[in-house]
Amino acid sequence: MNFRSIAQLSDQLVNWSKQLPHDLDLIVGIPRSGMLAANILALYRNLPLADLDGFLEGRCIGTGKTRRTAMDLEGGGGTMGFLDTPRNVLVLDDSIWSGSALKEAMAKVEAAGLPHHVQYGAVYVTPETTDLPDVYCEVLHYPRCFEWNVLHHHVLHWACMDMDGVLCADPLNHENDDGERYRQFLREARPMHLPTDRVKAIVTNRLEKYRPETEDWLHRHGVVFDQLIMMDYPDGATRRQMNTYSAHKAKAYRDSDAKLFIESDIKQAIEIANLSRQEVLCIDTMQMIQPGGLPVARPGWPLPDAFEPTLPRRVVRRVLSKSTRDRIAAVRRRLNGAD
Numbered sequence: 001m002n003f004r005s006i007a008q009l010s011d012q013l014v015n016w017s018k019q020l021p022h023d024l025d026l027i028v029g030i031p032r033s034g035m036l037a038a039n040i041l042a043l044y045r046n047l048p049l050a051d052l053d054g055f056l057e058g059r060c061i062g063t064g065k066t067r068r069t070a071m072d073l074e075g076g077g078g079t080m081g082f083l084d085t086p087r088n089v090l091v092l093d094d095s096i097w098s099g100s101a102l103k104e105a106m107a108k109v110e111a112a113g114l115p116h117h118v119q120y121g122a123v124y125v126t127p128e129t130t131d132l133p134d135v136y137c138e139v140l141h142y143p144r145c146f147e148w149n150v151l152h153h154h155v156l157h158w159a160c161m162d163m164d165g166v167l168c169a170d171p172l173n174h175e176n177d178d179g180e181r182y183r184q185f186l187r188e189a190r191p192m193h194l195p196t197d198r199v200k201a202i203v204t205n206r207l208e209k210y211r212p213e214t215e216d217w218l219h220r221h222g223v224v225f226d227q228l229i230m231m232d233y234p235d236g237a238t239r240r241q242m243n244t245y246s247a248h249k250a251k252a253y254r255d256s257d258a259k260l261f262i263e264s265d266i267k268q269a270i271e272i273a274n275l276s277r278q279e280v281l282c283i284d285t286m287q288m289i290q291p292g293g294l295p296v297a298r299p300g301w302p303l304p305d306a307f308e309p310t311l312p313r314r315v316v317r318r319v320l321s322k323s324t325r326d327r328i329a330a331v332r333r334r335l336n337g338a339d
Contacts, residue, residue: 001155001260001279002144005286006036009094009123009146013040016137021119025087028055030105033148034093037123041092048082052091052105056112058083086115090135094146095124099132143259147286150262152196158259160252163204163214165264166193166283167223178207178236186213191221193283201227203252203261205245208232250275 004012028050029038035051042049048060060082091109093102102120109118121135130139145155164170168189175185186206202223206214208230215228229252233239246268253261254276261280263269266289269282273289280289 001281001288002140002142003146003150003281003288004124004140004144005147007286009037010040012123012137013037014044016123017041017044020090020121020135021088023088024090026050026055026060026083026089026116028052028089028091030091030093030101033095033146034101036148037094038092041090052108055083055089055091056108056114083114083116086117089116089118091118091120093122093133094148095140095144096122096129096132096136097126097142099129102132150281151193154197155260156195156197156199158200158257160201160203160249160256160258160261161195161199162249162261162263162268163202163206164189166262167195167202167221168192168217170264176236183210183213186210186217189217194221194223197224199223199225200258201225201229201252201256203229203249204231205239205248206230207234207236207239209234246271247275253278 024045024047026048027038027042027045029035030052039049041047050060054060091105093105096102102122106120119134120132121137122129122133123137124140124144125133125136125138126142127139130136143155145153150156161167168191171182171185171189175181202218202225204214211228211230214230218225218228231239231244231248233242249261249263249268250272253272259278261269261272261276261278262283263272263280264282264284266282266285266287269280269289273280273291277291279291281287282289
């Protein structure tokens with residue numbers, strides 16, 4: 001899975017900016033996600049910003065007091081009139097898949113008959129769409145997803161998701177009593193990252209006896225899922241004694257045909273990736289964890305020489321205790337049929 005975070009997007013836009021025309025006057029974002037990339041680039045270049053409809057109507061988005069752009073200097077601090085003069089404009093989208101959104105934007109601009117010199121760009125394109133924009137930053141192969149759309153993307157159709165820490169907040173210590181206070185937490189848990197598309201499987205370390213409360217919360221918050229996989233222990237004390245949190249999730253992930261697991265805790269994300277030998281997205285750090293314990297490096301940013309070639313083992317030893325590593329090894333042997 002090719003994944004890009006907002007931090008990676010920002011880094012790439014800063015580097016890409018050096019290759020873009022130096023005489024740009026305005027950045028126009030194609031709503032909605034294109035506005036994220038356009039805003040970052042406009043801020044870095046200290047250029048005026050507009051959304052596509054605003055641009056077509058001759059409007060720009062106003063700037064704050066700390067940033068005076070050419071628009072402020074020429075327009076006396078206002079946005080009106082700036083586009084009365086022909087400008088060099090970059091119309092930007094975050095990504096191109098089929099190219100329909102960019103083609104629609106091109107048609108609207110052409111139909112408006114504006115006097116400006118307009119170029120079209122995208123941060124991410126596919127190998128098949130490199131000829132569509134005038135400029136692009138990176139060719140990103142499918143499958144792919146981004147921090148700003150992963151919870152609203154059809155990738156969820158073949159993804160497993162953790163519950164606590166992802167869909168809702170983790171219980172506080174005083175709520176985690178395996179009794180009435182915990183049941184109250186299950187009913188009233190604060191929503192966090194709610195998906196808007198169907199999820200293949202929700203894999204949680206909650207106990208099976210709490211299935212009714214868990215399913216009720218999911219239904220009340222509009223979470224659509226194919227399967228809810230829970231731990232089958234009699235009580236919380238047994239669950240803590242067995243301490244198979246990551247192994248439980250890894251087994252469910254490996255036994256399914258899912259292509260992605262979304263986990264909140266970085267330590268568990270590393271363990272799940274190692275045990276399942278598949279990618280895990282840590283939503284707390286917005287890093288894609290590879291089998292071996294490595295977060296994916298930022299595009300074009302090689303890992304330090306000092307960490308190669310033994311970084312995966314060093315990372316695992318630094319993050320995980322020896323007893324945890326021994327349990328992981330035992331579970332891996334069972335999964336591979338060695339025991």
